[in-house]
Amino acid sequence: MSPDLLLALFTGAALFGVGIYGALSQTNLVMIMMGVELILAGALVNLVAFWRFLHPHSYAGQMFVLIVMTVMALEMAVGFGVAIARFRARGSVEMEEATELQG
Amino acid sequence: MALISLQTVFIAFFGIAAIGFGIWVFRTSSMMRSALALLFSQTALGAMFLAMQAEFLGVLQIMMMATEMSIMAIFMVMFMMDPGGLGAMEMSHQKRLSILAGVAGALATAGIALFTQWGVVVTSAPAAAEQTRALGTELLGRSMLIFETAGVTILTAMIAATAVALPTLQRKRNA
Numbered sequence: 001m002s003p004d005l006l007l008a009l010f011t012g013a014a015l016f017g018v019g020i021y022g023a024l025s026q027t028n029l030v031m032i033m034m035g036v037e038l039i040l041a042g043a044l045v046n047l048v049a050f051w052r053f054l055h056p057h058s059y060a061g062q063m064f065v066l067i068v069m070t071v072m073a074l075e076m077a078v079g080f081g082v083a084i085a086r087f088r089a090r091g092s093v094e095m096e097e098a099t100e101l102q103g
Numbered sequence: 104m105a106l107i108s109l110q111t112v113f114i115a116f117f118g119i120a121a122i123g124f125g126i127w128v129f130r131t132s133s134m135m136r137s138a139l140a141l142l143f144s145q146t147a148l149g150a151m152f153l154a155m156q157a158e159f160l161g162v163l164q165i166m167m168m169a170t171e172m173s174i175m176a177i178f179m180v181m182f183m184m185d186p187g188g189l190g191a192m193e194m195s196h197q198k199r200l201s202i203l204a205g206v207a208g209a210l211a212t213a214g215i216a217l218f219t220q221w222g223v224v225v226t227s228a229p230a231a232a233e234q235t236r237a238l239g240t241e242l243l244g245r246s247m248l249i250f251e252t253a254g255v256t257i258l259t260a261m262i263a264a265t266a267v268a269l270p271t272l273q274r275k276r277n278a
Contacts, residue, residue, distance in 0.1 A: 002224035004111050008155065009216035011118035015144075017209025018125040025201035028194045030134065030179060034141050038125050041148055042212075044164070045118075052155045054221060056228040059241035063249065065160050066242075069167060070253045074260040076171055080178055081264030088270060093182050096196065 008049030016042035029086065029093040033079045040072045113154035120147035132193065134179040142172035158231040159238060 015038050022035025044065060051061030083093045090097065124144035128137045145168035152161035195201075229237065242250050 001221060002226075004114050004155070005221060005224055006216065007111065007114050007118055008151070010213055011114075011121060011151070013209045013212035013216060014122045015125055015148075016212050017205040018122065018129070019205075020208045021201045021205030022129045024204055025129065025195045025198055027196050028134065028182075030175070030182060031129075031137065031194055034128055034137060034175075037141065038128070038144070041121070041125075041145060045121075045148060045151065048152050048155055048157050048160060052157055052228055053224050056225050059234075059237050060246060062157070062160060062234070062238050063241055063246045065157075066163075067249065067253055069163065070257060073167070073171065074257060076175065077260050077264045078267070080174075081267040083178065083182065084268040087182060 002053055005049055005053040008045055008053075012042040012045035012049070014042075015039070015045065027094055027096045029079070029083050029095055032095065033076065036075055037072060040068060040075070044068050110154055110156075114151055117147045117151035117154055120144075121151060129195070134182075134194070135176060138172055138176035138179050141175070142168065145172065156228040156231075157234070159235050 019035045019038030019040075019042060022038060023032050024035070026032050026035060047061060047065045047068060051058070051065070055061055086093050086098070121144050124140045124147060127140040128144065131137055131140065146165050149161045149163075149165035149168065152164055155161075228234070
């Protein structure tokens with residue numbers, strides 16, 4: 001297998017792992033969003049690597065990258081909307097204080 | 104052959120930089136520094152895309168993430184307890200479980216990457232101008248409906264984010 005493809009996929013795997021750690025371990029809403037961003041960044045690397053090393057003449061792969069980038073931007077926009085609402089209501093974006101969200 | 108090895112070196116270098124800055128996001132106890140670390144991580148990823156000859160996507164990634172992380176840094180300062188956002192804070196919980204989940208996730212995906220037969224690897228990619236032209240044709244041709252769906256989704260998210268962030272009438276009355 002190509003070392004370049006393997007390197008890119010390992011980078012994606014590592015970013016995915018770091019993102020999972022961040023999303024689970026952080027108590028602040030904005031920091032949790034950063035974890036999700038890293039998970040999506042891991043997906044981005046994989047998609048670009050698949051396009052480049054497996055199907056460089058099929059541009060559906062690049063199209064998929066654009067969609068994931070859109071999802072990253074939307075996650076930020078809606079997340080900050082929620083954060084502002086939470087900050088207005090409670091004066092904090094600490095998720096440990098959001099006990100009313102428990103089922 | 105020399106070009107391929109140079110490409111490998113750059114992919115490895117920017118990949119390690121992206122992971123290192125990604126880890127730094129959660130190692131620092133200042134949210135402002137976290138935002139900057141995430142910016143560097145995403146920029147390293149953009150550089151990695153450039154090293155993989157995906158020129159348009161690389162430049163797009165760097166431009167988009169620079170804007171996105173700058174906005175994130177502003178929000179960080181707004182939501183911080185200390186102005187300036189450089190004070191040390193403890194912002195984590197259930198660390199052991201999170202580390203376990205992160206390592207398990209990374210190992211599982213790395214295992215899939217290692218043990219899957221990916222097929223024939225193509226060594227050359229189309230030139231940058233050809234890529235951009237072909238992507239434009241793809242966006243306005245076969246993938247147009249998906250691209251339009253992304254546009255509508257962005258509009259919906261903008262309206263939703265604004266609606267959520269606006270103070271409610273009840274809260275205004277209470278104020």
